Amino acid sequence: MTSESLSPTSTDDPVAAPPPGCPAHGTGPGGLRRLYGPEAEDLGAVYERLRAEHGPVAPALLHQDVPVWMVLGHGENMQLVRSPHQFTRDTRVWNKLLDGTVKADHPYMPHIAWQPICSHAEGDEHLRLRSAVNGAISTIDHRGIRRHINRTTQHLVNQFCEAGKADLVSQFSDHLPMAVMCEIFGMPEEYNDRYVQAARDLLKGTETAIASNQYVVDALMRLTVRRRAEPKDDFVSHLILHPARLTDEEVSEHLRLVLIAAYEATANLLANVLRVVLTDPRFRARLNGGQMTVPEAVEQSLWDEPPFSTVFAYFAKQDTELGGQRIRKGDCLVNGIAPGNVDPRVRPDLKANMQGNRSHLAFGGGPHECPGQDIGRAIADVGVDALLMRLPDVQLGCEEHELRWRESLSNRHLVELPVTFVPKPQQDVKARPTVHPMPRQRPGGQVDLPQTTTTEATTAASTVPSGEPTRVQTPEPARRPGVFRRFLRWWSGN
Numbered sequence: 001m002t003s004e005s006l007s008p009t010s011t012d013d014p015v016a017a018p019p020p021g022c023p024a025h026g027t028g029p030g031g032l033r034r035l036y037g038p039e040a041e042d043l044g045a046v047y048e049r050l051r052a053e054h055g056p057v058a059p060a061l062l063h064q065d066v067p068v069w070m071v072l073g074h075g076e077n078m079q080l081v082r083s084p085h086q087f088t089r090d091t092r093v094w095n096k097l098l099d100g101t102v103k104a105d106h107p108y109m110p111h112i113a114w115q116p117i118c119s120h121a122e123g124d125e126h127l128r129l130r131s132a133v134n135g136a137i138s139t140i141d142h143r144g145i146r147r148h149i150n151r152t153t154q155h156l157v158n159q160f161c162e163a164g165k166a167d168l169v170s171q172f173s174d175h176l177p178m179a180v181m182c183e184i185f186g187m188p189e190e191y192n193d194r195y196v197q198a199a200r201d202l203l204k205g206t207e208t209a210i211a212s213n214q215y216v217v218d219a220l221m222r223l224t225v226r227r228r229a230e231p232k233d234d235f236v237s238h239l240i241l242h243p244a245r246l247t248d249e250e251v252s253e254h255l256r257l258v259l260i261a262a263y264e265a266t267a268n269l270l271a272n273v274l275r276v277v278l279t280d281p282r283f284r285a286r287l288n289g290g291q292m293t294v295p296e297a298v299e300q301s302l303w304d305e306p307p308f309s310t311v312f313a314y315f316a317k318q319d320t321e322l323g324g325q326r327i328r329k330g331d332c333l334v335n336g337i338a339p340g341n342v343d344p345r346v347r348p349d350l351k352a353n354m355q356g357n358r359s360h361l362a363f364g365g366g367p368h369e370c371p372g373q374d375i376g377r378a379i380a381d382v383g384v385d386a387l388l389m390r391l392p393d394v395q396l397g398c399e400e401h402e403l404r405w406r407e408s409l410s411n412r413h414l415v416e417l418p419v420t421f422v423p424k425p426q427q428d429v430k431a432r433p434t435v436h437p438m439p440r441q442r443p444g445g446q447v448d449l450p451q452t453t454t455t456e457a458t459t460a461a462s463t464v465p466s467g468e469p470t471r472v473q474t475p476e477p478a479r480r481p482g483v484f485r486r487f488l489r490w491w492s493g494n
Contacts (some may be wrong), residue, residue, distance in 0.1 A: 005430035008062055010123060011279050013086050023189070027039060027061075028061045028238050029061070029065055030059075030067075030410070032058070032060055032061045032067065032272070033046055033049065033050060033058075033060050033061065034065070035060050035061060035062055035068075035070065035074055035334075035409050036061075036062065036063045036408075037348055037410065041407070041411070042167055042407070043309065043407055043412070043413075044339075046336065047070070047072055047336065047338070047339035047431045048139070050070055050072060051072045051339065054325075055070045055072075055073075055323055055324055055325075056071070056072050056073025056075070056076045056123070056268055056323035056324070056343070057069055057070070057071050057072065057073065057076055057322050057323030057324065057325045057333075058070045058325075059325075060334075062108065062332075062334075062409070063106060063107050063108060064102075064103065066096055066101055066102055066188060067096065067332075068313065068332040068333065068334055069322075069325065069331060069332065069333040069334065070332075070333075070334050070336055070339075071323070071333055071335060071336045071340070072323075072336050072339040072340065072343070073320070073323055073340060073343050073345070074341070074343035074345065074346045075343075075345070075346075075362065076202035076322055076323040076340075077335055077336055077340040078361075078362055078365060079322065080314055080333060080335060081314070081335060081364055081365045081366040081368065081369075082365055082366040083366075084122055084367055085261065085317070086316065086318065086319050086320050087314040087315065087316060087317060087333065088122055088314065088315055089119055089120055089122075089313070089315070089368060090114065090121070090313055090315065091112050091113070091114050091120060091313075091315065092114050092122050093315050093317065093329075094112075094313075094315050094330055094332050095328070095329070095330030095331065096330075097112065097331065098330070106444055107207070107210075108312060109209075109210060110202055110209060110210060110213040111312045112311070112312075114251055116247070116250045116253055117129065117253045117257050117425060118130040118133060118368075119255070119257060119368055122367070126367060128244045129250065129254070130367070131240040131242070131244055131245065131372070132239055132246055132254070133239070133245035133258065133311045134371055135238065135239075135242045135244075136235050136236075136238040136239040136242065137235075137372060137375075139238045139254055140184060140235060140375070142170075142374075142378065142424070144173070145180065145183075145184065145375070146378055146379065146382050148180060148183050148462070149176070149180055149378060149379055149382040149383055149386075150382055150386050151382050151429045151430070152176055152180060152183075153172075153176060153382070153386040153387060153390075154181045154386065154390070154427055154428050154429040156171065156175055156176060156179075157172075157386075157387060157390045157391070157427075158426040158427065158429070161390065161391070161423065161424040161425070161426060162423050162424065162425065162426065163423065163452055164421060164422060164423040165397060165418070165419065165420045165421070166418075166419055167416045167417060167418050167419075168271065168274050168387075168417040168418075168419055169271050169414055169415065169416045169417045169469065170416060171266050172268050172270070172274075172383075172387065172426075173268075173270035173271040173417075174196055174200070174385050175196060175366060176266075176270065177262065177263045177266035177267050177270070177376075177379055178191055178196050178199060178263050178267075178268075179191050180282065180375075180379055181258075181259050181262055181263055182195075183374070184234070184235050185222075185223065185231055185234065185255065185259070186227070186234030186235065186236055186237070187219070187223050187236075187238050187479075190219050190223075191463055194215075195215075195216070195219070195385065195470065197212075197262055197420065198212040198213075198215045198216050198257070199212075199216060199263050199264065200264070200267075200413075202216060202260065202461045208387040210417075213256075216256060216259070216260070217252065217253075217256055220252045220255040220256055220259070221248070221252040223236055223252075223255070224236065224240070224248050224251045224252045225248065227240055228240055228248060228251075231435065236251070236255065239251055239254065239255070242359045245290075257467055258371075261370065262372050262376055262437070264307065264411065265307035265362075265376050265408075266307070266368075266375075266376040266380060267307075267413075268305075268307035268308075268411055268412075268414075269298065269301060269302070269307045269376065269380045270379070270380055270383055270384065270415055271413075271414040271417055272304075272307070272385050272414065273294075273297055273298055273301045273307040273380060274285065274384060274387070274417060275417055276297070276300075276301060276304075276305075277297070277388070278394070278395065278396040278417070278419065279396060279400045279403075283297070283300075288306065288394060292355065292448065294375065294380075294381050294384050294385045295381050296356075297384070298354050298380045298381060298384070299354070299355070299356075299357075299358060299360075300353070300354055300355060300379060302360050302362040302363075303341055303347075303357070303360045303362075304341075304350075304354075305412070306337045306338055306341055306360065306376055307362060307411060308362070308410060308411050308417055309336075309337055309338040309339055309408075309409065309410060309411050310333075310336055310337055310409055310410060311334070311337065311364060312333055312334055312335050312336065312409065312410070313332050313333060313334050313335070314332075314333045314334075314335060315330060315331065315332055316328065316329055316330060316331045316333065317329065327376075334353075334409070335361075337362060337364075338412070338415045339360040339427045340361045341360050341361055341362070346359075367446075382439070389423065390427070391419075391421045391424065393421050393422055394419050394420075395418060395419060395420055395421065396417075396418070396420075397419045397420045398418050403415075403417070404416070404418075431476060
């Protein structure tokens with residue numbers, strides 16, 4: 001088959017049928033593989049079959065058998081996101097939307113419908129909108145937010161610490177990011193179970209996704225109207241007052257963009273990091289032994305289990321070529337983060353440690369690179385560190401093979417993460433934490449290490465809500481700065 005004959009959105013060339021015996025038989029129209037439904041319950045396996053059959057860019061079918069290109073290669077994904085002269089995120093140019101193939105009830109309509117946001121804009125309009133978002137993000141008090149992350153973590157752990165068991169998905173990772181984002185937006189009253197579930201649901205492509213999206217949008221519009229009338233010192237007010245002069249619709253839509261992207265990505269990231277800590281003895285040993293810090297563990301997870309599996313979508317501005325495939329003007333291309341991260345051309349050994357390598361695709365790239373990635377990292381770093389400090393003996397409460405995922409084109413979400421631990425008393429979230437005595441130094445520079453997690457000293461310093469930290473004299477490890485120096489970095493927001 002020629003690459004041109006495989007064009008999934010061609011209107012003037014028939015798609016060639018697969019030969020007899022081809023595994024594509026019985027999949028979808030034209031023999032193309034579906035990225036949804038029971039035929040795609042394991043999308044990772046589907047991506048690898050597509051890679052084997054078509055290379056780094058493959059034709060596939062979205063919900064309702066809408067044809068798209070799935071970008072699988074690491075280099076091809078980087079070219080996709082970094083070539084605004086060839087590809088745009090403006091859905092209004094999608095040929096299958098223009099010719100009526102994509103219906104108004106399509107489950108991905110919350111993603112497909114054009115919105116007045118920087119993600120769908122380009123050129124001067126993109127600069128105007130993106131500058132407002134970046135400006136508002138720059139006003140966030142990172143030191144204060146890290147303290148809020150810690151306090152929220154302590155509050156969440158207090159709700160289950162006395163039971164000796166918990167589900168770290170439904171009781172922790174699903175809630176911490178939303179609580180933090182509602183605090184950043186100045187809308188803590190909106191944080192509740194319903195808001196968390198609506199944020200989860202709108203990305204799944206379910207029958208209720210459109211209604212869930214509307215529930216979130218309505219709350220954000222109410223907030224926008226309130227802050228327009230009475231500005232405060234928060235993210236929303238700074239977005240409204242930015243010289244870019246965003247309209248109420250532009251403000252609320254950008255709030256939705258930041259909220260959902262930050263929430264979903266960080267909820268998945270938290271669950272994934274904790275899962276690996278609980279199931280991989282080598283990973284936990286490196287973390288406990290100081291060979292790996294929590295931020296480094298987060299980066300490894302961003303390679304192995306990116307919070308978003310894909311970004312939907314990019315569109316060809318002209319006839320072009322990508323990964324050896326003929327792409328026609330208006331064709332839809334799915335930014336394949338998960339398959340790109342395991343491209344055998346850049347990761348021939350998937351078990352190799354990627355420590356120190358940040359070239360993963362988790363936060364995108366080019367003009368639409370995630371602007372709030374530092375907030376997501378902070379939530380994961382502080383949240384995981386604080387949880388392990390409170391529950392240093394936490395263990396997986398089931399067999400690893402019993403863990404289940406709920407997978408969609410957007411992401412792969414851990415359903416639950418049951419754990420057990422020795423019951424702990426609740427803590428006053430506003431109290432100064434106890435700093436453990438540092439180990440004494442023996443002759444020759446050797447140190448007696450305490451029998452605790454290495455995260456304890458770091459988190460103890462980072463959880464001080466006010467005042468000066470307790471100074472502790474300790475020899476500085478070869479790989480990490482001392483507790484006080486790390487506290488100063490945290491205090492300055494770094």
